[in-house]
Amino acid sequence: MTAEPLIETRDLVKTYPVGGGDLIALDRVSLRVAAGEFAGIVGPSGSGKTTFLNIVGSLDTPTRGSARVLGERVETLGHRRAAALRNRHIGFIFQTFNLLPVYTVFENVEFPLLLLGLPAAERRRRVMAALERVGLADRARSRPDQLSGGQSQRVAISRAVVKDPALVLADEPTANLDAANSHQVLHTMVRLNRELGTTFLFSTHDEKVIGYLRRRITLVDGAVAADEVVTPTHGENGEAAP
Amino acid sequence: MLLRLSWRNLMGAGLRTWLNAFVLSLAFLLIITAQGLLHGMNEQAAQALVAVSIGGGQYWHPAYDPYDPLALEDARGPLPAALQERVARGEAVAVLAVPGGIYPAGRMKPVVLKGIDPAQDLLDLPAAALDTAVAEIPLLIGARMARSSGLAVGDRVTLQWRDAGGTFDARDGLVVAVMRTPVQGVDQGQVWLPLDSLRAMTALPGAATHVTLARGTSALAGDAASTWRWRSTDDLLADVRELVRAKTAGSLFVYALLLFLAMLAVFDTQVFSIFRRQRELGTLIALGMTRRQVLGLFTLEGSLHGVLALALAVAWGTPLLAWFARRGWTLPRNTDDYGFAIGDTLYPVFGPDLLLGTALVVLGLTAFVSWLPTRRIARLQPTAALRGRAL
Ligand SMILES: Nc1ncnc2c1ncn2[C@@H]1O[C@H](COP(=O)(O)OP(=O)(O)O)[C@@H](O)[C@H]1O
Ligand SMILES: [Mg+2]
Numbered sequence: 001m002t003a004e005p006l007i008e009t010r011d012l013v014k015t016y017p018v019g020g021g022d023l024i025a026l027d028r029v030s031l032r033v034a035a036g037e038f039a040g041i042v043g044p045s046g047s048g049k050t051t052f053l054n055i056v057g058s059l060d061t062p063t064r065g066s067a068r069v070l071g072e073r074v075e076t077l078g079h080r081r082a083a084a085l086r087n088r089h090i091g092f093i094f095q096t097f098n099l100l101p102v103y104t105v106f107e108n109v110e111f112p113l114l115l116l117g118l119p120a121a122e123r124r125r126r127v128m129a130a131l132e133r134v135g136l137a138d139r140a141r142s143r144p145d146q147l148s149g150g151q152s153q154r155v156a157i158s159r160a161v162v163k164d165p166a167l168v169l170a171d172e173p174t175a176n177l178d179a180a181n182s183h184q185v186l187h188t189m190v191r192l193n194r195e196l197g198t199t200f201l202f203s204t205h206d207e208k209v210i211g212y213l214r215r216r217i218t219l220v221d222g223a224v225a226a227d228e229v230v231t232p233t234h235g236e237n238g239e240a241a242p
Numbered sequence: 243m244l245l246r247l248s249w250r251n252l253m254g255a256g257l258r259t260w261l262n263a264f265v266l267s268l269a270f271l272l273i274i275t276a277q278g279l280l281h282g283m284n285e286q287a288a289q290a291l292v293a294v295s296i297g298g299g300q301y302w303h304p305a306y307d308p309y310d311p312l313a314l315e316d317a318r319g320p321l322p323a324a325l326q327e328r329v330a331r332g333e334a335v336a337v338l339a340v341p342g343g344i345y346p347a348g349r350m351k352p353v354v355l356k357g358i359d360p361a362q363d364l365l366d367l368p369a370a371a372l373d374t375a376v377a378e379i380p381l382l383i384g385a386r387m388a389r390s391s392g393l394a395v396g397d398r399v400t401l402q403w404r405d406a407g408g409t410f411d412a413r414d415g416l417v418v419a420v421m422r423t424p425v426q427g428v429d430q431g432q433v434w435l436p437l438d439s440l441r442a443m444t445a446l447p448g449a450a451t452h453v454t455l456a457r458g459t460s461a462l463a464g465d466a467a468s469t470w471r472w473r474s475t476d477d478l479l480a481d482v483r484e485l486v487r488a489k490t491a492g493s494l495f496v497y498a499l500l501l502f503l504a505m506l507a508v509f510d511t512q513v514f515s516i517f518r519r520q521r522e523l524g525t526l527i528a529l530g531m532t533r534r535q536v537l538g539l540f541t542l543e544g545s546l547h548g549v550l551a552l553a554l555a556v557a558w559g560t561p562l563l564a565w566f567a568r569r570g571w572t573l574p575r576n577t578d579d580y581g582f583a584i585g586d587t588l589y590p591v592f593g594p595d596l597l598l599g600t601a602l603v604v605l606g607l608t609a610f611v612s613w614l615p616t617r618r619i620a621r622l623q624p625t626a627a628l629r630g631r632a633l
Contacts, residue, residue: 086531
């Protein structure tokens with residue numbers, strides 16, 4: 001690949017002061033992720049996956065080292081620029097869905113577009129398209145508390161991709177879902193990756209998710225232990241969604 | 243966008259929101275009512291005073307000082323010609339005030355004897371009642387004076403005073419009328435009698451202590467009033483206004499306290515809501531909101547309590563206040579010793595400046611207490627917020 005990578009980290013270190021010393025959450029992580037990848041950070045709980053995703057998502061800053069995301073240096077980015085970067089180019093998917101409880105499904109998905117200041121007609125068109133992609137156009141007027149976990153996470157996916165971001169960061173997206181819903185959600189993401197070319201970066205220790213990945217980056221105690229290109233056993237080349 | 247989200251959040255909080263708004267609207271209405279009563283009192287007191295004694299302003303004898311009863315002995319003299327002319331034309335009324343005493347039931351009671359022309363119709367005093375042919379000196383007193391001295395119409399009472407030479411003199415008077423007046427200053431400790439009688443009794447022909455001009459007439463030009471001092475209506479009302487303000491300031495404390503409690507409720511709701519919704523805060527930031535926007539969102543959400551409260555206050559307060567302003571507040575008969583001039587019924591006045599001013603204060607305070615707890619958001623770590631551990 002000759003193009004500049006979407007994400008490039010160099011000797012990324014993140015430490016937290018704990019007790020007397022420092023806890024090393026990330027230990028000299030150097031990684032490149034290219035546009036269009038469907039990659040996952042894999043490792044046991046506490047290995048630094050979330051910390052890495054948060055820095056890439058400009059929600060956090062590294063203690064040392066550098067992280068370049070979509071041409072921006074995260075470690076020197078101000079609050080405003082970071083907010084703009086997330087608003088325009090990065091979609092987040094959380095383990096706990098994090099939908100706004102007082103908004104309808106439609107309004108939840110519309111929210112990032114409101115932040116972008118798009119006109120109403122354009123917002124409506126995009127929201128409906130995004131909801132159709134996850135198969136929830138008919139639930140546009142529902143409230144989050146009327147949805148199942150799988151439906152909630154699909155709404156969250158819709159919200160992440162509605163602004164057509166270059167990068168979607170999904171932190172343990174299936175941890176609160178049962179097997180059937182996990183597969184459905186992952187299928188949706190594989191399809192979006194293929195159809196829209198959106199880059200997906202996961203953090204997970206869920207075997208089901210790992211089966212969909214095309215690249216598996218293994219973190220152990222904050223350091224990269226393995227970085228392998230793998231053939232998905234699920235998704236477009238694997239078994240069909242339930 | 244922020245408005246819609248904060249409105250939804252507010253409505254999502256349900257009962258708590260409405261409770262806050264209700265308490266706030268209560269505080270708002272009570273302040274309005276108290277202030278309206280204050281304004282109404284002020285207005286009524288001023289009107290009564292103008293009608294009964296101040297008129298279009300007064301000229302005072304140079305030695306006259308209403309706060310120095312001892313000086314009253316010397317506060318009298320012939321009227322300057324220009325003033326005498328006005329009095330003759332019926333555009334002014336002269337009053338002679340002489341310290342003296344009465345002996346109801348044999349006990350001496352110090353009073354001020356006030357002479358007034360029974361033919362005057364400039365001041366709202368029933369002086370015409372003094373225009374009667376009786377052997378004694380006809381007397382007019384106020385209802386308070388009647389009660390405190392035990393005098394009633396038809397009672398005979400001995401008057402005592404000093405004449406121009408300083409010699410004590412005494413004669414019998416007959417109470418010919420008792421007047422109800424809202425103005426204590428012409429009632430308590432005052433005994434009214436015909437001006438000519440008093441001048442004759444004191445051997446002070448043509449003397450007066452002060453002269454009240456008719457409403458709508460202007461003060462004398464240049465030094466036509468000689469050494470007599472001019473007191474405009476506004477000068478004379480300043481005292482009563484000050485008194486009303488002081489009397490009511492104390493009760494305002496209660497309303498300030500209520501407002502404070504309402505603000506505390508909003509503040510508490512804000513703190514609670516920010517703490518409980520950390521993850522939502524983190525999500526909003528992850529979605530691309532700046533901290534400033536999130537801070538604005540929560541401030542707006544809290545401030546909307548104030549807007550809701552105003553809406554509530556308008557809804558249930560308008561009919562209430564309108565009714566109150568029309569019906570007034572009838573004071574119990576026996577509690578008119580209020581120290582200043584008010585009628586039997588108080589009519590609160592709810593001016594636009596009062597309503598708007600109070601609304602602005604309530605909105606401003608609500609916005610302020612809503613903003614206070616949100617300052618923590620400015621230092622918020624979005625990653626910690628997403629884990630629910632930021633605060
Ligand atoms: N704010 C923090 N303060 C202290 N320690 C933290 C903080 N955030 C994460 N950690 C620690 O850093 C390590 C990596 O955490 P994390 O990135 O959340 O791991 P993972 O997502 O792989 O479970 C863990 O040991 C965690 O306890
Ligand atoms: Mg994690």
